[in-house]
Amino acid sequence: MTTRTRTAIAVSRPRGAALWLCALALAALLGGCSRQAPEQRLRDSLGQLQQAMESRDLEGLQAALAEDFVGPEGLDRKGARALAMISFRRYHDVGVNLGPAEIDIQGDRATVSFSAALTGGAGVLPDAAQLYEVRTGWRDSDGQWRMTSAEWTPRL
Template identity: 50%
Template sequence: MAAKFGKVRVAMVVLLASLALVACRREPAEQRLRAAVQELQTAIEARDSDAVEDVLAADFIGPEGLDRQGARRLAAAMFLRHGDVGANLGPLDIELKGANAVVRFPAVVRGGELLSGSGGAYDVETGWREESGEWRLYRAQWTPVL
């Protein structure tokens, strides 16, 4: 009987160890970064300025000194002002540098003056940093495509 309980204990230990390994396995950095970019795009499409802010690092900086709170306020204002707000992103060019990354992509913006000017096409360059296992956007700049 004791041998039976010993085998059960060993099986439980193996099962728990296997579950722990599966739980600790992380997706590759690039995959998690792509998911963070998608999370930001989804927040914009959902018109959720709080979710937009959640993707931004505390020290986020954009054009003309735009900070994290300013970006949230700008998003909220655009969501109130325009019924259809969104961005279609082109292919992502990802350059991983350890816990930092640069992501470049073309974007077509709809719904008014989300970035600058009156919407349209932009070349976008963003800086991302991994913080506590989550990618956070800490820098963004965009240039209108003529």
Template identity: 45%
Template sequence: MIRSVFNCMLCAVIMLLLVACGRQPPEQRLRASFAAMQENVEAGKPGVFMGSVAPDFVGNQGLDRAGLERLLRGQLLLNAKVGIQTGPLRVEMGEGGTATVRFTVLLTGGSRGLLPERGQMQEVVTGWREQDGEWQVYSADWGPVGGEGG
């Protein structure tokens, strides 16, 4: 009896979560995907991060999805601790489930000391599209703040 009540309560909670997720506006879901990607980099989980990168991703100088993954894994190997601080996200919702997100980011890395050993400020423009209810980044262009991307 107690087990069946517990199972019913568990099913009710799961249903409420699914309904709540379905009611989030597209921009809110996009911001949540962005935040999860940032958390996964800082947690050293490149495979989970790459789950939100589209198969046809294109970045600076023709960087493809595989190249992005190699770049990310290389940085995580070089830096025991990676930090990401973004400025405000400027989200422009497009037609047909697309969006552009612009932001500045301070990337830091080091050996887990109190202060980072390296840091770099970048301006970033990313292209996103919603695929089967999930946002994926399909393009990115970045460069030094105040400079040209590339």
């Protein structure tokens, strides 16, 4: 009887170890698959920025901008926040509709171009609307894409 128990233990240890190794390998494979590709992470960051603008979230907007952000006419990160705050105070409802994005990723840098329709108002119909052609620069830092530059041209 003792022999059977020892044999069972001796057999079960390699099986148990093999099961653990298989489980660890599977977890590593699944963990590797769950990482998002740089382009998808960039699209997600752009979507979060859009959501921050529509929900009038100044902190979310600022979080999307790199510390060294530069916009038109020397607009910096603080200036972008101030510009957004003015718009949020002026318009109760802010709408941001983005067209298809053209993304060019070069290592940890990217350029994203798209059209954007911005609306603002306080009722069912917007009080103001403007279409822009937008070109933005982004940098991937610690797995998070942050906007480093932006330029826009009115199209209507």
